Amino acid sequence: MPSTRPTVADLQSLKGKRQLSKLRVFSLEEAEAAERAGIDIISVPYDLIFDPRFRDAAPTRFAIPGDEQAKMGATTDEILRTAVKLRAASADAMYCSASLQTIRRLRDEHIPVCGHVGLIPAHATWTGGFKAVGKTAESASFVWKQVRDLEAAGAFAAEIEVVPAEMASAISRRTPLIMISMGAGAGCDAQYLFSEDVLGTHRGHYPRHAKRYRDLAAEFDRIQSERVAAFSEYAADIQSGAYPAPQHMVGVDAEELRKFEAFLESQT
Template structure:
């Protein structure tokens, strides 16, 4: 456990730091990363010794409270912030709530702006799903030498901009294995084979909670069938409830509180005395 101060100036402890990631990369020690969209997922990941989380910026405080020691990267979406100033403001807010790094899929100027403020920044290369039309659709990048060499340029530019890390998405495994030999960037890979320093999976995919998972995903559980069973049971309960209300079998004696008979008679007498008689 490493003692740190957060970007917001609070003392804290982490199982993993940026320096640890760099050392693990140098030693060839692979690490794990998963998404967490709520406190329950974050708590489960930390309990099972997952190395790091990638989360949305907006719920950083909630996730940090649930998982106080895990390394957290707060991810900014492509369209979340329009200007560099807005991206910087969002990054500082996430860091002040306990994030250890910020992921930005935006341009090099934005990444450089964040890094200049002492924020650990993770960039992106390979396939950008939000820009898939520029790549001819959702496909693997780097299957040709020319395309793989262009990824090397991305690595170099990200390093120059101050990024410590890069998400590599849907890149040919052999290409990444060669490229990473020539880059200091810690690589977070999804759909890019087994050569990454950190392997990222979506929580829903690895838990088997995705109906049509992407090709690079693998299910290690079966939450989907359990959710389907829960949904079916909910429908059965609602149907039986409605039927019971309509046939007057609910509420029944077991779910109803009754007045003592003597008190009921007093109520009737009182109502008869105080209310006008209807003709």
């Protein structure tokens, strides 16, 4: 990747040459870590893009805000207005799982769009719930149609989620879209995971495609235990008189104290 922030054209030029890395981050600290680690693409919540400190944390990462509005049922006009604001706030593209009409509207305003095919969580009821899509020739043809529709609507990329690796690879080879795999194998153009899966920060279900590189949940548990212990010791010190000790207090000259007490006596 160049030392400056890559463009859509830069990413497109890498198709078929090397796999890109994509990570969903949730905080400035994670954005900075992604920057320092050399992650190619970061997916970010809207509020992170709008934080004026964001580009100080991740000045050269290609940033794609998530899909908060579409999940809340926003209209095409509302999504477009938000996309324009996100672009002004330094977003490099817009993730959108809304209608093809909405994607076309965004593309007409020259806003790069990353779509979604395969298992789309917000639309999972249409494909049978939270399970793989494309395990048969018929259902893989449905995914292929989704890709072609995104091409026609003007998207530049698409997440392809929980599709068999062989099917996803066959699709990726036949489309100009940058295909971003989330559980769809190594035959696409990029690999995508959430930071909470990579860092092991949650205690819920980890999807099949997730890989934990750290167990920060255990570290957070250790820190919480230390926090409780410190608070308990503090409360106990107050009860025993160990806190505050002389070194925690401001002293006063004995003569000045005598004068002040004499003054108080004169006031009663």
